[in-house]
Amino acid sequence: MKNLLATLLFLLISNAFLAQxxxxxxxPPASILELVEVPLAPAVRIDSxxxxxxxxxxxxxxxxxELSEEELRLGGLRINPKTNIGSRTTYYNxxxxxxxxxxxxxxxxxxxLNGRYSNFNVAPNEKMMAFLNTTDQQVEIWVLDIEKSVAxxxxALEVNANMGDAINWFKDSNNILVKIVPKNRKELINISEAVPEGPTVTVSDGEKAQNRTYQDLLTSPNDEYNFEQLxxxxxxxxxxxxxxxxxLPTAMYDDLDFSxxxxxxxxxxxxxxxxxxxxxxxxxxxxxxxxxxxxIVKTVNEVPLNEVQPKGFMATRTGKRNLNWRADKPATLYWAEALDQGDPEVTVDFRDAVYELKAPFNGNPNLLLKTINRFSGIIWGSDNLAIASDxxxxTRNTKSYIFNPSNSSQKPKLIFDRNYQDKYNDPGNFVTARNEYGERTLETIKDKAFLMGAGFxxxxxFPFIDEFDLKTRKSxxxxxxxxxxKLENLNSAIDMKKGKILVRIESQQEYPNYYFRNIFKKNDLTPxxxxxxxxxxxxxxxxxxITYKREDGLELEGTLYLPVGYDIKKKEKRPMILWAYPREFKDKNSxxxxxxxxxxxxxPYWGSPxxxxxxxxxxxxxxxxxxxGEGTAEPNDTFIKQLVGNAKAAIDAVDTLGYIDRDRVAVGGHSYGAFMVANxxxxxxxxxxGIARSGAYNRTLTPFGFQSExxxxxxxxxTYxxxxxxxxxxxxxxxxxxxHGEADNNSGTYPMQSERYFNALKGLGATARLVILPKESHGYSAKESILHMLWEQDQWLNEYVKEKK
Structure with a gap:
């Protein structure tokens, strides 16, 4: 009898845990469905x-x-092995x-007919555009004559777009370099049917390899074989x-770049x-x-397998990196090299050195400058003018320097030294223009450069354009x-001398549209x-x-929407959804x-509340x-306290306005926002x-760092x-x-995170529901999935928020 009771109890518990x-x-309801089915406005490209x-x-x-088409996940890539293009490619029709x-x-x-277009690449003369069309069997290369409006x-060659960068124009705009599937490529191994030849063995030789929890990695010799073939x-x-x-003959080509x-x-x-x-x-x-x-002229870089590098976000590998062409020269390479062995814990005066090497690439590299922080890029100008940044x-610090590329003995002049999270003091980005080679270089007029900023x-x-004096370094x-x-975003400078700027203007009710603005003439706006x-x-x-304060005095904000048809004068108390995403800072001001x-x-985008x-x-x-987390303190040292403080301040602020029933408030978030919700x-x-989508809930499963930790x-x-x-x-x-998406590919947010968390909640008697969306990645893309997600959220909100007893 005792054994029978134990068996019955086990079966009851098992059924409870496996209930599906x-x-x-x-x-979702018709009013939501109507919004979901609104056709997208087109993406826009306007020539220089x-x-x-x-x-x-x-x-x-x-x-x-579409999401159910065959997919191989190898080395961080997701590939359709039949068509030879990324299986998650966004197509235009x-x-x-x-x-x-x-x-x-x-x-x-x-x-x-029924085309699926991607990988658009406009010719240097901007008269033609090459692009890919994916059929049921392969990827084709097409061209569009822009002037004639004919494609x-x-x-008929079979393009290989598995590694990206499948199309590159010659500078003459009459010829294209294309990656194609090799004629001698071998058949792929069907992993599900392959008989193993032995175990898979990986080895640690004592070096520290502290890597993030990547997904879609190679896992076996068969994976290696298939990756190589693709x-x-x-x-x-x-x-x-x-x-x-x-x-060029068959090889595993990645990026191509013309001088x-x-x-x-x-x-x-x-x-x-x-x-x-x-x-x-x-x-x-x-x-x-x-x-x-x-x-082949010369091998200019050889980089070994990079499994092991020092710890920290600012760690990098040794040797040449960021190898690129100088935009202002016919054929000169430049790159950065770490001066601290790539280790942020090493104390040095300069983190990186930047070098150049001119064609025919046989001489000794020329030192251009050294950067105090980790090198991040250069805007090229002329023989004696360029702007570097790190x-x-x-510390959330960024620096920008004017330097003379022709004379490394001249000390670079520091022009900006600031916290890059400080949006109020962001000087903007330097305006560039196409040069004789069709490359973007610094736009200058009589020793003046120009900065275009968001204007927070x-x-x-209030977005702005500043004139920057290169001699006095004043704006x-x-x-x-x-x-x-309205909101006016400054897109690009069409003709800086004439003041012709491409802008995008929108308002709450006015869909974003593009205009030409003459900044030297008042109200000169051409649609x-x-x-x-x-x-x-x-x-x-x-x-x-709305703006409000946290308990510790920190100023906060949120965008408040009232229900359709809401009468502000009556201030009827309604249920509320709070949607957010935590962000880390090193100072309260930013x-x-x-x-x-x-x-x-x-x-309202697909995941919008x-x-x-x-x-x-x-x-x-x-x-x-x-x-x-200011000073030596890390933001996450007081994560929970600050998280709850942010939420309470938000609810208090809207409650004070008289719009909500604070007993009927839901919280939602995606990814790190889902992590926020659960906490x-x-x-x-x-x-x-709460609604938590595609989150990670057990940080010990991401032991070498997560988000900004x-x-x-x-x-x-x-902390973990x-x-x-x-x-x-x-x-x-x-x-x-x-x-959670069943095929989540984001670092750390394995579907297992939601599955294990749900099992814990269920085992402890919490009220929870787990929805796994088949074939979906970290963001959801199938219409069926998105509609169902919205239905699930609506049902949940109705039962536990709107109709809360």
């Missing part, structure tokens, strides 16, 4: 002269059938062109008349050995310079947006596009940016700055959740329910324990909806 609900894909516009159209979503002066675009003729297939390509030269000639004068090509080729603990971008590789005729994560400030956002404002009811607001049902929704703009167009303004909810979106529900009683578990085990909702599952008393 068979459910087909569902759809401001003459021609290309419009790229696509469906907002894939289908679950139509193209149109117009002159910027035309009102309506013209349909591109000659496009294939045609250029070749990475192999032959490079051919195809002329616009269809003539084809061999350029500014077009005489040379820099070619990166992957090598063996492969790795089971890092993705392919840390495999060994070799960089060769070849002529435009495909003849950064250091731990205490009084609001003078020459344009500042004056809109208080380029004329997209209408497709979200009519939201155009009268009340939206405002953390308190307002970067939300109330004039941004009201746009805004859909629920149609269901009677108040929504506080992008609520500020700063986690601050808030575990450590506070502020919420009626660079300490390992063994450096600070208490305190921040892990899994470790505090017994505290969960609030209903939690967990959603």
């Amino acid at each position: 609900e068979k459910l087909g894909y569902q759809k 002269k401001g003459e021609n516009v290309i419009l790229f159209y696509r469906d907002p979503y894939k289908s679950i059938a 139509n193209l149109k062109v117009k002159k910027t002066s035309d009102k309506d675009p013209k349909q591109v003729d000659g496009l294939p 045609r297939k250029l070749s 990475a192999l390509s032959e490079i051919v030269k195809i002329s616009l008349d269809g003539t084809t000639s061999s350029f 500014p004068n077009g005489e040379f090509v820099m070619v990166n080729t992957l090598k063996k050995p492969f790795s089971y603990i890092v993705p392919y971008n840390r495999f060994p590789f070799q960089t060769d310079v070849v002529t435009k005729d495909g003849k 950064y250091w994560w731990n 400030s205490e009084r609001g956002q 003078k404002r020459i344009y500042e947006s004056v809109y208080t009811d 380029v596009t004329s997209f209408e607001n497709p979200f009519k049902s939201l155009q009268d929704v009340h939206k405002e940016v 953390a308190s700055q307002s970067t939300a703009n109330p004039n941004e167009f009201i746009y 805004l859909y629920w303004v149609t269901q009677g909810y108040v929504v506080l979106d992008n609520a500020a959740f700063p986690i601050v 808030l529900l575990s450590h506070s009683n502020l919420f009626a329910a 660079e300490r390992s578990y063994w450096d600070s085990p208490e 324990y305190n921040m892990s909702p899994f470790m505090h599952a017994e505290k969960m008393k609030t209903p939690l909806l967990l959603i």
Whole structure:
């Protein structure tokens, strides 16, 4: 009898833990469905002269059938082995062109029926555009004559886009380098059917290899074989008349890059050995310079397998890195090398040195400058003028220098030295223009350069253009947006001398459109596009940016939306959804700055909480959740306290306005926002329910750092324990909806994170629901998945928030 009772008890417990609900894909309420099905406005490309516009159209979503096509996950890549292109590629299905002066675009003729277009690459002369079309069987190369608005297939060759960078134009704009599938590529191994020849063995030889928890890594010799076969390509030269000639023989080619004068090509080729603990971008590789005729000139870099490097976000490998062409020279390479062995814990005066080497690449490298922080880039200007920048994560510091590339004995002049999280004092980005080689270089007029900035400030956002005196290193404002009811983003300078700037203007009800603005003439604005607001049902929704203070006095903000048809005068108390994402800062000043703009167009993307303004909810979106650690303190040392403080301040602020019933507030978030949700529900009683999508809940499963935490578990085990909702599952008393993509590829957010957390919650008697979306990655893309996700969220909110007893 005792054994029988034990058996029955075991079966009851087992059934409880394994209880599952068979459910087909569902759809949300009609008012949400209407918004989801709104067609996307096209993506826009306007050429550097401001003459021609290309419009790229696509469906907002894939289908679950598309996501169900064959997929191999190898070395950090996701590949469709049948078609030889990334299995998660975003495809466009139509193209149109117009002159910027035309009102309506013209349909591109000659496009294939049911085409799937990607990898767009405009020729140097900007008259033609090459692109890929993926059929059921292969990837094809096509070209668009922009002026004539006619497209045609250029070749029947089978393109290999598995490693990206499949198309590169010659500088003459008449020929293209294309990666194709080699004729002698071997058949792939069917992993599910292959009989193992032995165990898989990996070895640690005593060196520390503290890597993030990457996904889609190689796991066996069979994976290695398949990766190599899919990475192999032959490079051919195809002329616009269809003539084809061999350029480089079969190898595992990665990136290709023509020199500014077009005489040379820099070619990166992957090598063996492969790795089971890092993705392919840390495999060994070799960089060769070849002529435009495909003849090898010189091997300029050889990089070994990079499994082991020092600890910390600012760690890097030794040797040449950031190898690139000088944009202002015909054919000169430049690169950075670490002066601290790539170890941020080594004390040195300069972290990096930058060198150059001119064609024919046989001489000794020339030192250009040394940087105090880790080198991040150069804007080239002329023989005696360039601007370099560096950064250091731990202090959030960035520096910019003017230096003379022709004389390294001249000390670089420091022009900016600031906290890059300090948006109010961001000087902006230097304006560039196309030079004689078609490359972007520093735009200068009579010893003046120009800075274009977002314009965040205490009084609001007012994008600007400053004139920067290269001699005095002082700025003078020459344009500042004056809109208080719209948002004007400065896109690019078409003609700086004439003051012709491409801008994008939007408001809460006005869909973003492009215009030419003459900054030297008042109210001189010429429309380029004329997209209408497709979200009519939201155009009268009340939206405002509210500011409030945390208990410790830190200024916070959030974007508040009131329900459709809400009467502000009556102030009826409604349920609320708070949606947020935590961000780390090293100083309170930067953390308190307002970067939300109330004039941004009201746009509900696939994962947005805004859909629920149609269901009677108040929504506080992008609520500020700063986690601050000043001085020697790390932000995460007080993560939970600050997290709860942020949430309480947000709820208090909206409650004070009289809009909500604070007993009916839900909290939601995606990825690190999901991690936030689980922690808030575990450590506070502020919420009626939570929605956590694609999160990580046990930080011991990401032991060598996560998000902005660079300490390992063994450096600070208490941090990993305190921040892990899994470790505090017994505290969960609030209903939690967990959603996760079955094929999540984001570092650390394995689907196992949600599965194990849910099992813990269920075992401890918490109210929870776990939804695994088949085939979906970290972000969801199939229409069926997104509609079902919205249905799940709506059902959860109705039961535990809106109808809360």
